[in-house]
Amino acid sequence: MPTSGERPADRPTRGLVGSLVLVVVSVSGLLALAAVAAPWLLAVGLAACTVVIAWGWSGTFGLPSPRGTVGVLLVGGLALVTSVGVREEEPWLGWAPAALALAMIAAFVHQLLRVDGRPRVVQSISSVVLGLALVGCGILMVPASHTAEGIALLLGALGAAGASSLSDLLGLWAPLRGWAMALAMLAGGAAALAVALALHASPTTWLVVGVAAGALSHALRSVLVGLPPLAHARPRLVAGVVSVLVVGVVPYLVGLAFVPSAFPG
Secondary structure, three states: OOOOOOOOOOOOOHHHHHHHHHHHHHHHHHHHHHHHHOHHHHHHHHHHHHHHHHHHHHHHHOOOOHHHHHHHHHHHHHHHHHHHHOOOOOOOOOOHHHHHHHHHHHHHHHHHHOOOOOOOHHHHHHHHHHHHHHHHHHHOHHHHOOOHHHHHHHHHHHHHHHHHHHHHHHOOOHHHHHHHHHHHHHHHHHHHHHHHHHOOOOHHHHHHHHHHHHHHHHHHHHHHOOOHHHHOHHHHHHHHHHHHHHHHHHHHHHHHHHOHHHOOO
16 A cells, blocks of 8 residues: 555556646647658657657666666667658668667667676666667658658547547546546547548548557556656656657558558558
């Protein structure tokens, strides 16, 4: 039973949820605008998100060897973003496997070079790999930004992420606390459906994108929100950013399955 002054992991404070909502809505909106403007501008936005993740990842998880972790995530993450951001022809993800392989090698080399006795080495490696994986989800947005159909799918997913964060505010009300995931899926589906209607696209496909993206974004926030470091601003910023980047996988997979023309490469 938590002592006085401790916050139970399943009961986030209003200030914490409000901070996450602000970050998620802001990042989703900025990436959506960048995607509409140009693929390279979206890559720049993803690079900025990568810098934020590298800057705050160690503090979010309380990892040992924070300087090395920052270096691995910064170099590896930016390599992933660059691999899709500078490519000018299909396949848009042609260089991504090589960039990911180099990032993974860097993560293990970092552990070999540690001189602190390597405490919690498994936790350190797994956390860095998780960070790189989330950046990898984010770079899947770039191929979508090369076609009109892909941009529409991406807008639906980003809108769903923002809407699901707003639904988290309802989860602060005790009677709705157990319905938080359902509310996130409902809000995400509604946001993506609004995008589909505005663009005269297929409501069914965008509804799938919205429900999946809303659920995925909410699930990641739910996992991170119980971490004690989220009492501070930097980990909150990281948690909000990664809960947006993780939805990049949704329009990519749904597009490949139902809208192949969105991803010609």
